[in-house]
Amino acid sequence: MSAASTSVSTTVLKSVPMFGTFPDEQLRALATMVTRRNATRGTAIMHAGDPTDSLYIVVSGRLKVMMGEADGKEVILSIIGPGEFFGEMGLIDDSPRSATVIAIEPCELLAVHKRAFKKCLNENLALAMAVMRVLVQRLRAADRKIGSLAMLDVYGRVARLLLDVSENVNGEKVVTRRLTKQDIARMVGASREMVSRVMKDLETSGYFEVRGSTIVLRDPTRPPR
Numbered sequence: 145m146s147a148a149s150t151s152v153s154t155t156v157l158k159s160v161p162m163f164g165t166f167p168d169e170q171l172r173a174l175a176t177m178v179t180r181r182n183a184t185r186g187t188a189i190m191h192a193g194d195p196t197d198s199l200y201i202v203v204s205g206r207l208k209v210m211m212g213e214a215d216g217k218e219v220i221l222s223i224i225g226p227g228e229f230f231g232e233m234g235l236i237d238d239s240p241r242s243a244t245v246i247a248i249e250p251c252e253l254l255a256v257h258k259r260a261f262k263k264c265l266n267e268n269l270a271l272a273m274a275v276m277r278v279l280v281q282r283l284r285a286a287d288r289k290i291g292s293l294a295m296l297d298v299y300g301r302v303a304r305l306l307l308d309v310s311e312n313v314n315g316e317k318v319v320t321r322r323l324t325k326q327d328i329a330r331m332v333g334a335s336r337e338m339v340s341r342v343m344k345d346l347e348t349s350g351y352f353e354v355r356g357s358t359i360v361l362r363d364p365t366r367p368p369r
């Protein structure tokens with residue numbers, strides 16, 4: 145990963161949702177503590193077990209948060225994109241990194257050092273609330289995933305994942321994110337071959353339709369099969 149520049153404009157910081165409510169004075173102070181970094185596709189920004197130093201905010205590009213790289217059985221916990229952040233857990237509880245984070249596209253990141261982040265948290269309740277909101281959302285997503293793994297078959301898990309990552313576009317639920325079958329397999333805990341078969345069945349049965357590079361969910365309330 146390369147540090148492209150050490151200065152970050154307050155305009156860039158203001159466009160980041162977690163800093164959106166910061167007064168100009170705090171943004172100016174923060175700008176002096178943030179480093180801009182670029183990562184090429186495939187770069188590991190952190191590995192599970194590493195000591196913690198910084199929080200990262202994604203300006204552009206996407207990254208996967210994953211576990212299990214050492215034994216070759218990769219599990220994708222989440223895919224993170226522009227406006228989102230990662231690396232906050234270790235800063236909050238002073239523990240080593242809980243997961244590995246790898247760029248799946250060229251990424252532009254902002255790195256906030258541990259000391260600066262803790263100082264900001266101390267001085268800004270809105271920031272502390274924004275971080276807590278994201279942690280709660282991640283806990284909810286993790287609960288849903290545990291429920292899916294325990295209670296749904298692969299059809300149900302794939303259908304639920306597609307629904308979870310879909311967005312409302314003109315009244316339709318559309319998956320615009322590029323996800324390979326391998327990504328989906330690693331997100332639902334199944335083999336790529338199984339996911340290929342399930343996706344084919346779900347499409348044939350009319351659960352979704354492929355339109356160009358997007359997947360349109362036809363009737364997400366109807367359970368698959």
Ligand code: CMP
Nearest residue numbers: 209221222230231232233234241242243
């Ligand atoms: P940290 O433990 O410091 O380093 C790894 C980061 O991955 C972690 O902080 C979070 O930011 C992120 N992370 C870990 N688990 C999840 C998850 N289930 N969903 C989204 N992000 C996660």
